[in-house]
Amino acid sequence: MTAWYGEDLAYIHDVGFRDYALKSAPGILDILKHREIQSGLIVELGCGSGLSTEILHQSGYQVLGIDISAAMVAIAQTRVPTAEFRVDSLFTAEIPPCCAVISIGECLSYAFDANSDAVLEALFQRIYQTLLPGGVFIFDVVVPGHAAPGEVARHFTEGQDWIVLVEKQEDPIQQLLTRRIIALRQVGDLYRRTDEVHFLRLFNMENLAKTLRQNGFQVDITDRYGAFSLPPARMVAIAYKPI
Ligand SMILES: C[S@@+](CC[C@H](N)C(=O)[O-])C[C@H]1O[C@@H](n2cnc3c(N)ncnc32)[C@H](O)[C@@H]1O
Known part of the structure; x- marks a missing residue:
């Protein structure tokens, strides 16, 4: 994995x-x-x-x-x-x-x-x-163009049994987009949390x-x-x- x-x-x-x-x-x-x-x-x-x-x-x-x-x-x-x-x-x-x-x-x-x-x-x-x-x-x-220079843009998206919170920022020098993702998925009565960080050129x-x-x-x-x-x-x- x-x-x-x-x-x-x-x-x-x-x-x-x-x-x-x-x-x-x-x-x-x-x-x-x-x-x-x-x-x-x-x-x-x-x-x-x-x-x-x-x-x-x-x-x-x-x-x-x-x-x-x-x-x-x-x-x-x-x-x-x-x-x-x-x-x-x-x-x-x-x-x-x-x-x-x-x-x-x-x-x-x-x-x-x-x-x-x-x-x-x-x-x-x-x-x-x-x-x-x-x-x-x-x-x-x-x-x-995913976030203004210096800005940390945050948003969330939700579905029936999940929620995703995303924080994104661009580094114009490195030409890199960073997305910090917190995913919550319902398992029974509880929500399981996963954290991922994605770097994109x-x-x-x-x-x-x-x-x-x-x-x-x-x-x-x-x-x-x-x-x-x-x-x-x-x-x-x-x-x-x-x-
Ligand atoms: C945003 S998803 C798009 C998936 C699919 N093409 C779609 O449109 O639903 C990006 C995909 O790229 C895959 N990916 C990222 N880097 C990769 C790499 N180096 N080799 C193979 N797959 C990669 C991820 O695992 C993920 O499944």
Whole structure:
């Protein structure tokens, strides 16, 4: 078990924060269709609880989901038993030849394990090499704008049997977003508390696009997956491997 997205936060993400994945998937399917990618293997980095995996799988693709959280993968395996899942870091996992690599929900921003420019560039190179010609790499990341400089922003979200309290702040020098999360999940008459701290890299999209281009990709940057506009301070990169 990792210290991030443990059992309770994985459950809460799955039941309470599923819209991001569910609303992103149709736009991603449109991009694939537009590129005439109708079938084949999609590798999903940071597949979480398998919400988008299920949609891709039902649309006729084979899917390999990779996530660092064993608790997330356990939910995903139950949701999509016919897809393949691995508990592994997306930065180091083996990526087999495939027609698309996707990563929905800021996964490439997380700094749970080593995440640096060099690590990211090595990942881009591996994905470029393993993508079939005409393949596509689609992902979103966080960019600055989650809290004003010096501000500690606090909010809470609640569901039927859980509450999540989040404190977030940005470090503009380190280009880092810190989310301190307190999750309370009802177990019988009591609430069980879990604390997690998530560090996420904030990206400059121009630099990110430049790195992708230097590694052979053609790149579009946008703030939406089809009709779904991402919440503020998130951006999408769509990177094509030429035919
Ligand atoms: C915000 S969740 C999004 C999950 C899912 N894609 C969705 O949209 O519901 C971020 C996911 O990224 C995963 N993650 C973060 N860093 C990772 C890494 N280095 N390798 C693999 N998965 C990672 C987390 O475990 C978590 O499941």
